[in-house]
Amino acid sequence: MMVIDYQRRLAAVSDELGRLGLDALLVANPYNRRYLSGFTAGDHGIEESSGLLLATRRGQAMLLTDFRYRQQAETDAPWLEVKVYEHGLTAMLEDLLPALAARNLAIEADYTLLSQYQEMGKKLDEKGVHLHPTEGLVGKYRQCKDEAELELIRRSVALNERVFQDIFAGIAPGQSERDIALALETRMRQLGAEGASFPTIVACGASAALPHAVPGAALVEASQPITIDMGLILDGYCSDMTRSFVHGQADARYQEIHRLVRRAQLAGIAALKAGMTGKEVDAAARQVIADAGYGASFGHSLGHGVGLQVHEAPRLSSRAETPLQDGMVVTVEPGIYLPGWGGVRLEVMAVVRESGCEVLGTDATWLDI
Amino acid sequence: MMVIDYQRRLAAVSDELGRLGLDALLVANPYNRRYLSGFTAGDHGIEESSGLLLATRRGQAMLLTDFRYRQQAETDAPWLEVKVYEHGLTAMLEDLLPALAARNLAIEADYTLLSQYQEMGKKLDEKGVHLHPTEGLVGKYRQCKDEAELELIRRSVALNERVFQDIFAGIAPGQSERDIALALETRMRQLGAEGASFPTIVACGASAALPHAVPGAALVEASQPITIDMGLILDGYCSDMTRSFVHGQADARYQEIHRLVRRAQLAGIAALKAGMTGKEVDAAARQVIADAGYGASFGHSLGHGVGLQVHEAPRLSSRAETPLQDGMVVTVEPGIYLPGWGGVRLEVMAVVRESGCEVLGTDATWLDI
Numbered sequence: 001m002m003v004i005d006y007q008r009r010l011a012a013v014s015d016e017l018g019r020l021g022l023d024a025l026l027v028a029n030p031y032n033r034r035y036l037s038g039f040t041a042g043d044h045g046i047e048e049s050s051g052l053l054l055a056t057r058r059g060q061a062m063l064l065t066d067f068r069y070r071q072q073a074e075t076d077a078p079w080l081e082v083k084v085y086e087h088g089l090t091a092m093l094e095d096l097l098p099a100l101a102a103r104n105l106a107i108e109a110d111y112t113l114l115s116q117y118q119e120m121g122k123k124l125d126e127k128g129v130h131l132h133p134t135e136g137l138v139g140k141y142r143q144c145k146d147e148a149e150l151e152l153i154r155r156s157v158a159l160n161e162r163v164f165q166d167i168f169a170g171i172a173p174g175q176s177e178r179d180i181a182l183a184l185e186t187r188m189r190q191l192g193a194e195g196a197s198f199p200t201i202v203a204c205g206a207s208a209a210l211p212h213a214v215p216g217a218a219l220v221e222a223s224q225p226i227t228i229d230m231g232l233i234l235d236g237y238c239s240d241m242t243r244s245f246v247h248g249q250a251d252a253r254y255q256e257i258h259r260l261v262r263r264a265q266l267a268g269i270a271a272l273k274a275g276m277t278g279k280e281v282d283a284a285a286r287q288v289i290a291d292a293g294y295g296a297s298f299g300h301s302l303g304h305g306v307g308l309q310v311h312e313a314p315r316l317s318s319r320a321e322t323p324l325q326d327g328m329v330v331t332v333e334p335g336i337y338l339p340g341w342g343g344v345r346l347e348v349m350a351v352v353r354e355s356g357c358e359v360l361g362t363d364a365t366w367l368d369i
Numbered sequence: 370m371m372v373i374d375y376q377r378r379l380a381a382v383s384d385e386l387g388r389l390g391l392d393a394l395l396v397a398n399p400y401n402r403r404y405l406s407g408f409t410a411g412d413h414g415i416e417e418s419s420g421l422l423l424a425t426r427r428g429q430a431m432l433l434t435d436f437r438y439r440q441q442a443e444t445d446a447p448w449l450e451v452k453v454y455e456h457g458l459t460a461m462l463e464d465l466l467p468a469l470a471a472r473n474l475a476i477e478a479d480y481t482l483l484s485q486y487q488e489m490g491k492k493l494d495e496k497g498v499h500l501h502p503t504e505g506l507v508g509k510y511r512q513c514k515d516e517a518e519l520e521l522i523r524r525s526v527a528l529n530e531r532v533f534q535d536i537f538a539g540i541a542p543g544q545s546e547r548d549i550a551l552a553l554e555t556r557m558r559q560l561g562a563e564g565a566s567f568p569t570i571v572a573c574g575a576s577a578a579l580p581h582a583v584p585g586a587a588l589v590e591a592s593q594p595i596t597i598d599m600g601l602i603l604d605g606y607c608s609d610m611t612r613s614f615v616h617g618q619a620d621a622r623y624q625e626i627h628r629l630v631r632r633a634q635l636a637g638i639a640a641l642k643a644g645m646t647g648k649e650v651d652a653a654a655r656q657v658i659a660d661a662g663y664g665a666s667f668g669h670s671l672g673h674g675v676g677l678q679v680h681e682a683p684r685l686s687s688r689a690e691t692p693l694q695d696g697m698v699v700t701v702e703p704g705i706y707l708p709g710w711g712g713v714r715l716e717v718m719a720v721v722r723e724s725g726c727e728v729l730g731t732d733a734t735w736l737d738i
Contacts (some may be wrong), residue, residue: 046415114486182555
């Protein structure tokens with residue numbers, strides 16, 4: 001397997017700090033932390049951090065954590081110094097930052113609680129250290145995946161498809177949404193995934209009209225629409241796919257809606273390449289659905305980036321004005337939702353390339369009917 | 370089942386706003402939102418909200434959400450108005466707050482991102498609305514559980530014990546930590562839990578020396594320490610329990626450590642009652658371990674509150690100076706961790722009462738050996 005070059009990533013942050021005239025960056029976002037260090041711990045919500053990465057303009061980098069995660073930090077990131085705080089993060093920074101001559105500290109405004117900012121800001125100010133809120137400083141590097149990351153994402157997609165196939169083969173009338181979701185998530189872990197990348201959606205019949213349906217007691221019934229939206233995490237990288245289908249014979253109405261969604265997806269895939277904006281790609285797919293008179297029934301955006309997080313930059317939406325770049329990985333997932341009837345959503349992942357895009361995965365079950 | 374009185378909870382918030390001289394509270398924390406409204410949606414991280422509750426001093430309350438969660442909000446909280454934002458939360462608040470004559474808006478500083486605060490603060494300021502950061506405004510009410518909540522917590526604890534027993538009975542040498550964790554979490558969901566309340570810990574042999582071990586490939590071996598720390602969510606309420614044991618015969622060393630941890634737990638339970646501080650209860654248990662010469666091997670605090678969140682206020686720790694109150698629910702979980710050997714942690718949940726405490730659950734497996 002290809003090796004991830006953490007030094008190169010940290011060097012990019014150092015360069016960026018130099019451009020901004022700041023001395024160091026405190027990385028609180030656990031996905032950014034992992035991206036820059038390899039430290040794999042997850043946080044149990046934003047209020048329970050398992051550690052932070054401190055990276056300086058001069059290229060120093062260290063993991064700050066508490067005793068519970070020391071061993072994991074040292075194992076995951078042997079190339080970094082691990083410092084264990086005993087009286088909290090702020091107390092450690094009060095000593096550490098002046099010692100590093102770091103007077104101007106960049107923080108992640110999009111992953112720092114207001115209360116943390118106020119408390120830390122006051123105490124560090126007394127030590128002559130000033131906080132500088134930044135947004136997307138690490139996230140912007142994470143958008144374009146390198147070859148090592150693409151290999152990990154391909155493996156995640158392949159395993160997700162295998163799990164879908166294993167369970168799809170056994171779907172039968174009388175099973176509940178909840179049963180199927182549990183079977184999928186159990187199979188993911190049996191086959192080596194860390195877990196689901198988001199709560200698995202299994203929506204039968206009218207609940208398929210809800211884009212974010214929670215699996216419940218509804219049962220699979222013949223000839224009713226079923227939507228399964230599922231993803232897993234393998235070695236830190238996420239996958240995400242959606243299939244809509246009917247058990248048994250699809251009627252003419254279902255076929256019409258399904259084929260329309262598929263045509264919209266193919267239009268999005270055809271439009272997806274470096275230099276296009278997310279807005280343009282979204283519009284290419286949306287137009288197909290609007291032309292058929294179902295525009296109001298496609299109420300969400302066309303897609304989102306996928307990587308260490310299952311939802312990350314960039315977006316394929318009407319508000320995404322920035323040109324896409326080579327190496328970005330996004331979903332293409334148009335849908336039509338009709339209250340009382342159900343819905344159809346078809347989702348694949350694709351890598352943005354200069355000349356077009358590479359659709360990931362090989363599973364074409366129910367894409368074309 | 371007893372009915373939860375959301376009106377009483379909202380009235381307490383109105384009273385508090387009156388005391389603070391503020392017009393309304395914007396509730397972003399999903400647990401606080403559920404506590405005040407009954408809206409059961411979960412958030413996929415702090416960056417992906419499924420909605421907010423707006424409660425005014427005059428007793429108005431409404432759920433603000435996007436189209437994906439409208440139906441769930443209306444079903445869960447039919448007593449509240451549901452407003453769907455199409456252009457984001459801030460745009461809705463720019464119109465809504467002036468219309469409600471809410472000029473001074475309390476926000477949750479401990480669940481608001483700095484970037485959200487800066488963006489929202491600037492835009493609302495232009496409309497004559499000012500943000501007032503608060504902390505723990507709803508959380509302080511959540512600490513003391515009413516009878517309806519205690520009933521839900523008892524059911525969560527009972528189910529957690531049943532799941533433990535179902536899987537414990539089949540533990541055998543050769544099974545991996547990961548296998549056992551997956552079996553526990555699958556069983557939780559088969560029996561009706563929403564899922565685990567935190568990632569299940571199964572630590573065999575030397576990994577039992579890590580309080581937050583991640584289940585891996587290590588196998589159950591006869592006569593080695595095993596620690597299982599598990600909890601589930603049932604109807605929104607969490608449980609949390611830990612057992613340490615050996616498969617087969619426990620040697621004299623294991624028995625000594627285990628009995629010492631149990632004596633510390635019983636000392637904590639004996640000290641736990643309304644009026645005591647978390648610090649005093651923590652010290653009562655810690656003293657037993659320190660007197661036996663293992664003080665340095667008990668590196669975490671004695672316990673934490675449990676309710677809608679598995680870790681919430683109050684804490685039983687050396688920094689908890691506030692007196693405990695009747696109806697609080699906490700864990701009592703001393704541990705001893707010896708690198709290279711393993712560890713023992715025993716955890717029960719208990720309700721604080723005026724005259725002492727009520728230990729929840731009936732499972733005493735491996736508490737006394």
